[in-house]
Amino acid sequence: MLAVIDYGAGNLRSVLHALNYLGADNFRVARTRKDLQGAEKIILPGVGAFGAGMEQLHKQDLVQPIKDAIYGGTPYLGICLGMQFLFESSDEMGSHEGLGLLPGTVTRFATNPDFKVPHMGWNQLRVCRESALLDDIPAEGFAYFVHSYYCVPQDPADVVAVVDYGISFTAVVQRDHIHGVQFHPEKSQRTGLRVLANFLGMNAA
DSSP states (O other), X not given: OEEEEOSSOTTHXXXXXXXXXXXXXXXXXXXXXXXXXXXXXXXXXXXXXXXXHHHHHHHTTOHHHHHHHHHXXXXXXXXXXXXXXXXXXXXXXXXXXXXXSEEEEEEEOOOBTTBOSSEEEEEEOEEOSOOGGGTTSOTTOEEEEEESEEEEESOGGGEEEEEEESEXXXXXXXXXXXXXXXXXXXXXXXXXHHHHHHHHTOOOO
């Protein structure tokens, strides 16, 4: 059973639509600790502010269950803010603690007259290393992004793909069964659907 976490993120419906399109019929929307029980995979989509998102996860008593599931080997896919939550902290509107499952931080794009913030639109992925999450995806495929903050992993080995937008920033991470994508696969057409299909096909660690 796949659990798709709902903490009020606006892109949940699009993610569920993409999963239905792929024929994934064994999933539930998880809003409580109980909803995560028995989950064989977890997807955490997200849009909005880091601090407010983490606060809502705490209010719904989901933070420790997510950590417990991941520590137990359950495959996890974080989308956009769901990827940023994996890291130790973010400086978005103050300093906020994340899940701390990957070492590193989340920070805002610097002001650059040539690159608008938020970063919004299609950009080309530059794959750094192999990952089952990107199987059958062109090494320089395009994906759709909407974000003002980006992840800065402490360990370069966690970085799977990057994108150039004024700077080179991390677009995909993976460590063992922990995965994150800064882009929105549910809006990235064939590339995004392939990412979701690859994740659905993964086994627990």
